Amino acid sequence: MNGKVHVMRKLLENFTSRKREYGLALLEISLSILLSLTITAGIMILMGYPSELSLAAYTVIFAKGFDNASYLFSRASPLILTALAFLYPALTGMFNIGGEGQLYVGAIASLVTALYTGSSLLALIAGGLAGAALGMVLALLRVYRNVNEVVAAIMINWALFNISMFVIATYLTDPSIPHLTKQVPDSAKLPVVDLGIIRLNTSFLVALASAIGGAYLFYRTKLGFAMRVSGLNPNASLIAGFENKKLMLTSFALGGGMAGLGGSILVLGIVHRLDTMMMSLYGYGFLGIGASLLGRNNPVGVVVSSIFLSGLLIGGQWIETRLGLPHQVADLIIGIIVISLAIPFAYHYMKTFFRVRRK
């Protein structure tokens, strides 16, 4: 009991000592969200949509996007994992844009394993390993052939999109419903736990555990420390005796594994079957990049930002049914949030501007 109090006090001290830093981060995030909402409204008005429509759209997005917590959390689970897929390599100084492809192979590997073994644990492991293997490919190309990981990842994403389509259509379809695959057997489905206030999908717990595990690994272990050092300053890391190449490979395998796991829980816990047009899979990997940036490349921040972005997306679907506007308004908002997040200097500039004015 005493130990627990001690840990809590430590955490609290840690938090208060960094209050300024966290406050600033929060300010920047809120500013970019506000900026994005304003610009999006501006673009919609420029396009000739009536000006009160964007206000109505935002009302619907924020009212309907966040009112069903059970749906929101289950929708956010794969996104948390694809965001972690971007985050872990980013902490080691590299860009993993390949989350999309890694999610595809994870989903298909999980589905096949679930169909043959009926075990959810084996299916989760298979999905994670498939994603990790694909992530390793990117890291190997970068480390040993000096291939830009962004270009390689995009080529692999597009190739895998088409190859997955082929695999699903040729080997996995249900003969009675030709545009869908066979369903995950009941024994392999991830259960939904009824907690009274909320029906919690176990997928969310898997995602949450991955984020907490990642936070522990990167901020409390020697391996994680080495990975962060090599990301911040590769030369210093070499001098400290860390093996940068191995660290890159590890972080990419870890990231790929997260995306693969994202594919797994999507299949096992949420959609239970895939379709030949890949509608149920497409987009999580790309969105994960935005979620990770919005979460300030911090495992806990990523959970919050993924839930926020999922809310925007769900809200986007509601404006389609309520107002007849395309749900891609949400994509637009997210795109502008990402761009404005990339401008640390602008905030810095604004900060000095206000400080000068105050004097």
Add this chain to the structure above:
Amino acid sequence: MTPIDDVITLLSLSLTSMTPLLLASTGEILTEKSGVVNIGLEGIMILTALTSAIITNYTGNPYLALLVSSAVGLAIGMLMGYLSSYLHSNQIVVGTGINMLALGIATLTLYRLWGEYGGSPSVGKLADLQLPIGNAILTLKPISVVAIGLAIASWFLLEKTTWGLRIRACGENPHSAEAMGVNVYRTRLLLTGIGGAYTGIAGSFLVVNWVGFFSREMTSGRGFVALANVSFSNWHPLTAILGAFLFGFFEAFATWLSLKVQQVILPEYLTFLRTSGQSLFKAFPYLATLVTVVVIMKKVKMPRALGKPYIKE
């Protein structure tokens, strides 16, 4: 169909497919030589293709569409250049943001103008040049010629003029360039803009000289293939012509093959190629591009300050 016909068809298709790749990669070489990496090419292509479809649809003038599209490309490039030079942004992140936002804008506009999400109505196109070779006819797009001309001109600018030297200095060692009296920020801003303008012509080409309408999926990763071509060509505009032809050929070959399997007699075990196997043909150009880059990549030398924000002391 004689073999000669097949060769000519493939050649025409390759020249067409290479054009947007060549334009975008020449532009990106100029940008990257000045030290900025713009991975938002895909987004710029989507937005300018959309612009072209709108302009041609309402004015019926594809030349105007080309002009406005390159101006739009210039504007987005300048935005990217401003963010990455003056505001020291992370270039990969801004590029990713541009790609995300482009799809959103495209969909909203399509819906607003034509009430649908998928694509625009058909618009007028530039006429093709028909060159008879023996009995076959080689189809050449006028913009393909422009693209090759621009690549040669860009090579001349970069390697043979003082301006070129200044641009390369910004990408190799911005501190020395500044000491030499070059305005690094302004150079990067301009060159990112020019790269965007080239990519704008590429996007416009897709609509006014090739497909004849806009659809959201029409760029299908071409911006990224162009990026692959930049490293493949070792940041050299003339080699980029060769690279673009190679990658264009991969795409053309896949298209040609997927049509060919519909015509020829196939053994029983290969008939899947006519249905679900068609996806495999689509995957081919990306894999071939990746393999080519992997084989060649070890030997290239990129601008030393590429992708690093320059911070004045």
